[in-house]
Amino acid sequence: MSRLEDEATKQGNLLRDKGDFDGAIAAYTEAIRLHPQNAQPYSGRGQAYLRKGEVDKAIADCNRAIELDPMMAEAYCCRADSHGRNGDFDKAVADCTEAIRLDPQRAEAYCTEAIHLDAHRAEAYFARGLVYAKKSEFDKAIVDFTESVRLDLRHAEVYCGRGYAYHKKGEFDKAIADYDEAVRLDPKQAITYCNRGLSYVKKGGYDKAIADFTEAVRLSPKDAEAYYNRGCTYGKKGDHDKAIADYTEAVRLNLKQAVVYYGRGCCYAEKGDHDKAIADYGEAVTLNPEYAEAYYNRGCAYVEKGDHDKAINDFTAAIRINPKNGYVFYSRGYSYFQKGDRAQADADLAQAEKLGYKAKPGREAHRQ
Template sequence: MPRSQRVLLGIVFVCFQALSCSSELWAQSTEFAPLTTNTQAARDHLNLGIDFYLTQQLEPAVQQFREAQHLWPEYSHAHWNLGVGLAKLGDLDGAITAWAQAERLEPSTFPTQYNLSALVTYNYGVALLQRGQLSRAIIEWEQALRIQPDLAEVHYALGQAYLTQGNTILSQRYFEQAVFWAPDWAEAHNQLGMAYFQNGDYLNARTSIEHSLTLSPQYARAYSNLGLIELAEDDIGAAEEAFTTAIGFEAPLPQAHFNLGLLYAKKQDWDRAIDHMKATLALKPHFAKAHALLGTALSATTNWPRAIKEWQTALALNPSASYAYNLEYNIGLAYRMTNANTKAIMAFQRALQLHPESAQAHFQLGVAYELEGNWIKASDHYLVAIRQEPTWALPYFKLGQTRYNQGYLDAAIESYQRVITLNPDYADAQYQLGVTLRAANRPEDSLVHIRLAAEQGLGEAQEMLGTMYANGSGTKRDLVQAMRWWFKAAHSSSYEEGSDQAQAQLSRLRRWVFSHQGHPDYIQQISDGFQAIRLDIQQQFGINFSVSPGTSVGVTLARSGQKEAAIPILIQEAFALHPEAHKLLEDLAKQHIIQQPHSPIFEYLSQTAREGSPQSCQFLKTLSVAYSLVPVGLNQKSAETCPS
């Protein structure tokens, strides 16, 4: 083809989320204009401009097209190619003016597969899109299709536009038309797959995207989108492979890194999620969702300051995002975790500006005000949370606490009763109701609820119930029951402070037994209490063993070959003055003295020696003579209370 007949076709493709921008197409035309000095010079300038354009030298190209236009004002190709160059430089208004002039001068010279009016209308829609006027762009593109219904690029643009608007049904229809008119267009098949995906049709989504990979086997964006389908179908392994393949074909692909980060976040593999969010942001620094997800991953690793920074960046980039409320809410929680309560209050207030009816945000704001000691504001926000979520027990519970702190005992009792109505197994509410009833001088009612909380395993309730039985508060004094509940509290894994208090009470009682100095009736009550504790241990741990009353569960377990599992039970039984358990612990201590001189067994022996146990004292004295490895401090502490 002679160079004088070359012309650039100005179809400007718009880059959407998963769209690769295509190059301008080529077409040929035949001219029948008379040859003159100016017309020949115009052709030379046009051809030189095309050469500049093809080597990405856009400004020299535009200068050559303008010179051709000046030398031959009726030269339609000069006007058209000037439009292409201006569009590439971003001057869409100038481009549209040049294209319109080309159409006016010589529409018949344009390739028959494209209608020039349709292309001008299409590109005008592109110009409107660049200005942020998507709705007007859609109108222009629909007009272009009325002129030329088979223009695949316009169907594609409309598919992208409606996908952006969230109208996935219309988006799907236009992408279907795009692949109908351009069946070998891999990008169109890929985007059709994403429209199917948005509509929940995973089968057709997979078919379309896999077809795009048949057309373009190294199409990284299609692999990334295929991974999204695998992820939605919970095939984590296949999704990871697809995203990794996408990155292998196109390493600087932000959406593949982002999707892989999403996958690792779903797996709670936070370190790798963080790595891929950082990779995403290195490629696309203003990607708000990546900042938001990076903040979430960082918060999962308790890096609260960095998490706050990322969430704040995401908000700054897209303050009107649908997830803006969630970010403000998360920022509030993160500030709470860093003890920045004033900033937490401000964040929760911003969250409520975005979502005024959020029960969660009102509740958290109430907690923040409660931490400030502002009971009135805390109560106000708990009440709003209750109004929004009347079956949510936790705001009633917190409201009860604020009312108690304000001295409104009747109101606090009412709040705790409402919690228990909603959730009878709410042990903390049972306990707090019991405490409040006790403060209101209703000990009998208090005992009922503290007992319920204790039976549900709440350590602080068990410790208080033991004290109430020991003091005869709300019930007849019963030392045996007191000891049983203190023992439960002493071994409660979630109540360290109460555990220490309960252990101190039991230690005091063991001292009475070891000393033989108390009143016989009192010593007998204590002995009965420890016997009841041993029976409780037997009932708790001896379910799977045939043990008769009084037999040590720990000894039975050790004899069955489960020595390590037996030791914690043996220690509990020995603290409850079980002689068989104590004897086996002494035997085990002899075996462990070399390897484990600071084991729990020696801690038990040391404590009971300090309490005055003759057996523990004598055993430790014997060991101190036989083994130089016995800690000196252990024997010194024992010496203060051990009988001589």
């Protein structure tokens, strides 16, 4: 940046902050003339245009700033604010999310400054609510989303955001109420049905959850997480065939996460198909080598097949990751007993009792 360009940009910042938006725009325009490949004056001019209410010009300048510097969080913030004013909340959320990913502190500061300049800007409260939610500051997020609603920003995304914050706080009834309103305002958003379904799951409302996940799949047939969530819920209901079908579809759609294979493995185990269960648990620990439950359950599957050496190896791996679970020591003790190693079996059973897991006569290894 040349000295003249730097001075022009600083002058633009000063004038913008003083409320002289026309003067700021002129200064930024001069900075752009001197160095048209620098993103900063485009971002500054975009903010000045936004403050003047010339939203389309603001978006155009933010577009250019992001094109020149894709890592400029403040340009995404300004564009998110602009899209919000235009009522394009899908784009606003996408830009705000990217700004948070790049620089959550800068995103929060931008939104707070916007609120300071105009306490009635509902979009700024909404954007800051998204920032707080991303930072897991859910109480603050709820306050901001609520203020944006009070200022009459009645869009589905606002209620969905507040519902998510309530869900993360464990207030599932409030979450569901907000998701209900989001669905009423925009019944075509798959994410809202998915989120409401997760809240129903937490309340034990599995049938309602499945209905919501099914609607999410209908609206977005390539949403792998919707299939995964429905698969988990079918599993909780004991409908393992449907659960397996959904887990398999999630994998086909490239949701190759350890929990997906683990969930499907558990269903195969419940059906007595221990070879397929072992294969899925194997995929799970390959994807997440610290997945203690997957090692443990694979160990249980090996016990069912009578392969106590492999079972002991898996139980030992689970103990290495989490040495506080008494049932794992008990299960390993059982396998040692089956192999005739009474000393090691007694040691493991004693450790299980020490950790609060009472040995029961005839109890074998059992899945978690």
